[in-house]
Amino acid sequence: MKFREYKIGSRMFGLAFGLSMTITLLFPSFDLAASVSSEVGLDKQLAIGWDSGWQLSDPTLLGLNKPLKILVKKDPKSGKPIEPAIYAYVYPAGTSLPNGVIHTANLGHGVEELSIKDGRITEAQKKDGAVFIIKHSDHLETFEGKGHPLAYVENATATMGWTPDDVIKAAADTDILHAGSGKTMFVREGCWWCHTLLPEQTQDWQVFGAPPMLGDFNGMSPTSFGSDRKGPDLLHVGSRNASREWMMLHFFNPRLVQPHSIMPRFDYLWGKVDAKGDKIDFAKWRKEYDEYREGQRTTPPDVPMYAKDSEIRNLIDFVVNLK
Amino acid sequence: MILKYLFAKNKDIPVGSSAIYFGFSSILWFVIGTGLGSFNAAKLAFPDFVTGTEMFAFGHMRQVHVLAVIFGWISMAFAMAMMYITPILGNTRLWSEKLGMWNCFMWNIALSLGLTLMWMGVTSGREYSDFPWPIDLAVAAFVSIPLAVNVWMTILTRRTQGIYTTNWFFAAATFMLIIVFLVGNLPEYFHLTGLTEAYMTWWFAHNVLGLWITPVAAAIAYYVIPKVTGNPLYSHRIGHLHFWSIVVFYSTPAAHHLMSAPLPEWLKSFASVEGVLILVPAIAFVSNILLTMQGKWNMFVENLEIRFTVVGVLLAIPLNMQGGFQQTRSINWYIHGTGWMVAHAHLALLGFSTFLEAAAVYLGLQTLMKRKLYSLTLGNLHFWLLLIGFSTYWISMTIAGLIQGAGKIYEVPYIDVVIAEHPYMIARWLGGSMVFSSTLIWLYNMWMTAREGTIIPSGRMPHELAYER
Ligand code: HEM
Numbered sequence: 001m002k003f004r005e006y007k008i009g010s011r012m013f014g015l016a017f018g019l020s021m022t023i024t025l026l027f028p029s030f031d032l033a034a035s036v037s038s039e040v041g042l043d044k045q046l047a048i049g050w051d052s053g054w055q056l057s058d059p060t061l062l063g064l065n066k067p068l069k070i071l072v073k074k075d076p077k078s079g080k081p082i083e084p085a086i087y088a089y090v091y092p093a094g095t096s097l098p099n100g101v102i103h104t105a106n107l108g109h110g111v112e113e114l115s116i117k118d119g120r121i122t123e124a125q126k127k128d129g130a131v132f133i134i135k136h137s138d139h140l141e142t143f144e145g146k147g148h149p150l151a152y153v154e155n156a157t158a159t160m161g162w163t164p165d166d167v168i169k170a171a172a173d174t175d176i177l178h179a180g181s182g183k184t185m186f187v188r189e190g191c192w193w194c195h196t197l198l199p200e201q202t203q204d205w206q207v208f209g210a211p212p213m214l215g216d217f218n219g220m221s222p223t224s225f226g227s228d229r230k231g232p233d234l235l236h237v238g239s240r241n242a243s244r245e246w247m248m249l250h251f252f253n254p255r256l257v258q259p260h261s262i263m264p265r266f267d268y269l270w271g272k273v274d275a276k277g278d279k280i281d282f283a284k285w286r287k288e289y290d291e292y293r294e295g296q297r298t299t300p301p302d303v304p305m306y307a308k309d310s311e312i313r314n315l316i317d318f319v320v321n322l323k
Numbered sequence: 324m325i326l327k328y329l330f331a332k333n334k335d336i337p338v339g340s341s342a343i344y345f346g347f348s349s350i351l352w353f354v355i356g357t358g359l360g361s362f363n364a365a366k367l368a369f370p371d372f373v374t375g376t377e378m379f380a381f382g383h384m385r386q387v388h389v390l391a392v393i394f395g396w397i398s399m400a401f402a403m404a405m406m407y408i409t410p411i412l413g414n415t416r417l418w419s420e421k422l423g424m425w426n427c428f429m430w431n432i433a434l435s436l437g438l439t440l441m442w443m444g445v446t447s448g449r450e451y452s453d454f455p456w457p458i459d460l461a462v463a464a465f466v467s468i469p470l471a472v473n474v475w476m477t478i479l480t481r482r483t484q485g486i487y488t489t490n491w492f493f494a495a496a497t498f499m500l501i502i503v504f505l506v507g508n509l510p511e512y513f514h515l516t517g518l519t520e521a522y523m524t525w526w527f528a529h530n531v532l533g534l535w536i537t538p539v540a541a542a543i544a545y546y547v548i549p550k551v552t553g554n555p556l557y558s559h560r561i562g563h564l565h566f567w568s569i570v571v572f573y574s575t576p577a578a579h580h581l582m583s584a585p586l587p588e589w590l591k592s593f594a595s596v597e598g599v600l601i602l603v604p605a606i607a608f609v610s611n612i613l614l615t616m617q618g619k620w621n622m623f624v625e626n627l628e629i630r631f632t633v634v635g636v637l638l639a640i641p642l643n644m645q646g647g648f649q650q651t652r653s654i655n656w657y658i659h660g661t662g663w664m665v666a667h668a669h670l671a672l673l674g675f676s677t678f679l680e681a682a683a684v685y686l687g688l689q690t691l692m693k694r695k696l697y698s699l700t701l702g703n704l705h706f707w708l709l710l711i712g713f714s715t716y717w718i719s720m721t722i723a724g725l726i727q728g729a730g731k732i733y734e735v736p737y738i739d740v741v742i743a744e745h746p747y748m749i750a751r752w753l754g755g756s757m758v759f760s761s762t763l764i765w766l767y768n769m770w771m772t773a774r775e776g777t778i779i780p781s782g783r784m785p786h787e788l789a790y791e792r
Contacts, residue, residue, distance in 0.1 A: 006486065013495065013570060017502075020574040023593070024526060025506070028578075031587040032519045041517075051514065053448035054455035061444050099516050106516065187448035190382020196660055200583035200731075207734050214585040217517040221510065222448035225521055225584060229660040229727070230367065232737040255371070260742050262370045268377050282375060 036108030037100065037218040039134060039151035045219030046089035046132050046153065047321065050096035052183040053222050057096060061188040063181030063314050067091045067098075068168065069321065071175040076166035086133060088156060092164045093129035099219035100153065101132075106219050107153070114152035121155045129164040131156040173308060182318025185311055187224055189266065195234045196226035197322075209236030231263060238322040247316045252303040253289065269312040274304035329428060333421040339691035341423025345403035346688045348431055349680070350766050352395025357759040359388040364752035368745070378442065386453045387442050393451075393536070394434055394462070397672065400680035401539045402426070405474050405493050407687040408546050412490050413481025422473050429465035433458070447511055449520070451528035456511040463504050471497035488562040492542030495570065499534040503527060518586065525580035532671065533573040533601075540635070540676040541565065541608050543683045547632045548615050551686070551786050552622055557614035565607040572600040579650030583659060591652075598650040605643030612636045626786055627702045628686045634710065635678030642670050657732065662744065663724025666717050673713050673758065681709070681765075688769055689785035694776030699790035701768040708761035715754025723747035 037045070047069045058064040073085040091097060100107045101121050114137050115121045124130035135154045156162040168176070186192065199208040212235065217223050241247075246257060251269065254261035267282060274280050288301040306312045328336045365372050366381045373379045410417045417423055437458040446453045454462065474497045478490055486494075507527025510520040549556050556562065578586055578594035613636065616622075622629040645667050648654050658664065689696055696702055723744045730740035779785055 009491075012567075016567070016570045017499070017574065020571065021506075024575050024577055025523075028522060028587060028590050029519065031590070032517070032522065035518065045516075053511075054445055059445065059455075061446070099514065187446065188382075188444040189380065190385060192448070193382055193385045198584060200656070200659065204583075204731060207737075211583065212585060214518070216585070217521070219516050221514060221516040221520050222524070223517065223521040224448050225581070227450055227580070227660060228662070228664055230741070258738060260738055260745075262367055262741055262745075262748070264366065264370055264381050265374050266380075267375055268380075286375065 033105075034109070035214045035218060036150075037106070037111050038213060038215040039136075040212070040216045041218045041220075042100070042107075042111075042134050042151055042153055043087075044216070045098045045100055046134070047177070047179045048183045048220060049091070049098055049180040051221050052180075052187045052224075055096075058184065061184050063178070063184040063311065065096050066178070066180030066184065067095055069177040069179050069317075070167055070171045071177075072167060072171070073175070074170065075160075076162050076170040077160060088162070088167050089132040090164045090167050091124075091126075091130045091132070092168070093127060095126070095129060097124055097126055097130065099221070101130075101155075108215065108218060110150050111152050114150060115154070119152050119154035120158040121153050123158040124155045128157075130158075131162045131164055131167050177317040177321050178314040179318045179321040181311075181314035182316070182321075185269065185315040186318055187222065189269070189315075191234075192224040192226035193228070194226075194230040194263065195232065196229050197223070197233070197235045198225040199233045199235055204233070208233035209239065231261075234319070234322055236322060238320045242320045244316055244320060247319060248306065248312075249303050251312055251315065253300075256300055256303070266312065266315075269310065269315060270304060270306050271310045271312075273307055275307050276305075277307070280304050328421070328424045331421070333419055336420040336424065338416055338420070339407060341417065341420050341427055342403050342407040342687055343691050344424065344427045345399050345406060346684050346691075347769070348427060349396055349399035349403055349684060350762070350769060352391055352399060352434075354759075354762045354766055356388060356392035356396050357755070357762050359384060359391060361752065361755040361759045363388055364748070364755045368748040368752045377444070383442055383444055386446065386450075387438050389451070390441070390453065391434075391438055392672065393531070394466075397536060397676060397680060398466075399427075399430065400684050401535075402430070402470055403687055404539070404543050404546075404680070404683040405470065405497070407691060408543075408683075409474050409477045409490055409493055412483070412487045412546070413477055414483050415477065415481050418473050418476035418480060422469055426466070426469040426473065429469075433461045433465050437462070449510070449524040449527075451531060452508055452511070452524060456508055459504065459508045459511065463501065467497070467500045467504055471501055487545075488556065488559065488566070489542040489546040491566055492538045492545070495566070496535055496538045496542070499530070499574075503530040503534060507531070518584065521581060521584060522578065522586060526577040529577040529580060530574060534569070536672065536676050537573065538566075538569050540679040541639075543679045544608075544612050544632050544636055547628055547679075547682050547686060548612055551626060551629055551784075552616065552619040554615050554617065554619055557611050557617070561607045561611040565604045565611065568600070568604040568607065572597055572603060576601070576650065579655070582650060582652060582655045595651055595655075599647050602643060602647045605639060605647070609636055609639050609643075622786075627696065627699065627706065628682045628786065630706060631678045631682035631685065635675050635682065638670060638674040638678065642667070642675050645670065657728040658724055661724035661727035661731070662720040662747070663728065666720035666724055669713065669720070670717055674717065677709070677713075681705075684769075686785065689772065689776070689779070692773055692776070693779045693781070694772050695779055695785055695788045696790065697768055697771035697776045698792040700792060701764050705761045705765045705768065708757045708764070712754045712757030712759075712761060715757065716751050717754075719747040719750035719754065723751075 049067045068090045070088050070090050071085050072088045074081045101124055104112045104116055107115055133154050133156050134151050137150045199205045199211045201211045205211055249256045251266045253265045254263040270280055285301050291297045292300045328340055363384055406417055406423050437454045441453055447455050474493050478494055510523045576594040576598035578590045579598045582591055623633050649658055726743050727740055
């Protein structure tokens, strides 16, 4: 080894690099690990499920292995109406459970204890599936001297006997949101190269809504904040515009509703057939649209209604769910 | 050809083969990467250009461009520089040409596979670490670890007393790349989530740029300038300052990419301050190189490699002035998430670093193939198209970014910002297409050099011969 003379140098290097990793990785990890999941965070993590990027159970990002977010208007067991209606997060049998249920520490101090004790989340099993709801505790959790009501997760399968099948059967299709699969579409289609999910802590929020808080992301992967914007921030887009019709036209061809948009067309997410099961003739549509653009037609061709199980349905569910 | 050497005995492989293969691979990836870039730019200027298919959607192609230029062009050009410069500086041969050949072969395969999958939408959804973790592990195993082994073993088996500046950087950067790659992808192996995932994503992105691309590009300048001008490096002390301040200051400001996320405030303030300190290595580097040029400034005009290197070094000045200040809160507020950042990214990678890598590949291929550059005219054309194309890109996106920033702060309806940016999007596309065409010229020029360049007599260096065309 002719490296002897560099002994001091290599040790200094180890020290410098080690110190830098300690400050930039180890120290922040304590802070971040201490974050307590907010209600927004719980809703996101339960609606989106385990992971939205590449995963072994969905290697080509088709939106598999995902929960459903379902508006429950009456108790699926007793049939009694629930006023006001609540959202249930339904994990059909075999669906990976969200991170906070598997690693409860992820929920943060207070929420973790409540979710285990009152919410019985540790009884949820991937192989049988589970239904979760968000509950609020009566006792206040003190944090920095102030009392905060905490939201926590309840395993409705354990506490009330709601099975995933019950809840899905009792719900109308319009009450079911495929927001989890939609997030996979959002990641796969690269919406986050043009849209952020992170209003900034400046005036930004007056247009795009409140910037997120610590605890709004627990259990989410990937967070897909996005780094450069070519379109509006989408974190709260569902509160600005929840019209599914507008979304449908806009995704099929953004220039139908916004002539100056540079957003790409996502018509290919419609798949082969429309809601009635008829084959969609894209070539014809594009031809007619070009004629419309050149002024040979007074109206653009009609946008086909998407099928219930199409990818665009998932994506629209995800987008309108961004409240 | 390459197959013949993959299974040959190490001593039967001609010296420099792996560097030559890496050199040509890098130029090919340069062509592919900038071609994709210019295609993407066309889509942002004219959204209905090639539309309606998943494969050619912007969201599927953008990351392919970015990773093709970073891991194809830039990193392979680095590998070429290392396999050629490290042995020369150690007065020895590359530790293993065979490992180098396999490294090059597997690198091309792993990258093509990863990019094809990503093009289909197979992504982890994390910027810059977009590859799913099995591909990440393949990259570590076939790309960065073999490269580091070869570089380190060559340095350890050197036949010189000391280690020259360039080789410190090569040794440290190859080592840090492995660590950054393995640690930065932890969220994927262990399914870390939430802000931890977001922060680690940017920790990776920041360090890949700061601990891999910047130091290795600088190391190239430390070699090319003294070698070609014949001047000794102005100061080894300043070189030390550069090296250590990169390790200390450049590895810490990762959080400045997430200034508007709810990360701990101390972390953001820390990153903000550390970020300004990158001016230390930057000033050390630029002054050291420019002072080395003393008395030889005529070569800036006359010699192609020097011209590329010095332009790269000069571009490091605006680059670091931007880099040092754009993460202070008062400025980040304005420019975060706008085209300004895209301009800055291209100033770093297409300006500063690409010019330095191009110099290394020009010089290395001529030296190793013992052939003088085929045509100076084509070389000049390459240089000017690259410089003008890049400047057009940089200026247009900077303006677009400032418009976007103003729109953000004055709450202009977003669509008006999109309309106002449109001319600059077209300008960017034109500039980028110039860069793309320059790469085709370069590929042709290097190919012709390999076939028809004048043979350089042994013991002579390329710049000692006159250009013939
Ligand atoms: C070696 C040369 C190049 C390198 C290293 C490079 C690198 C990059 C990087 C790092 C990004 C991400 C920027 C960010 O996230 O802020 C990017 C984006 C991009 N690049 Fe390049 N680039 C190169 C050449 C080109 C060329 C010639 C074009 C042609 C116009 C181009 C067009 C683009 C476009 C359109 C984007 C997307 C920007 C956006 O999302 O707003 N690039 N490139």
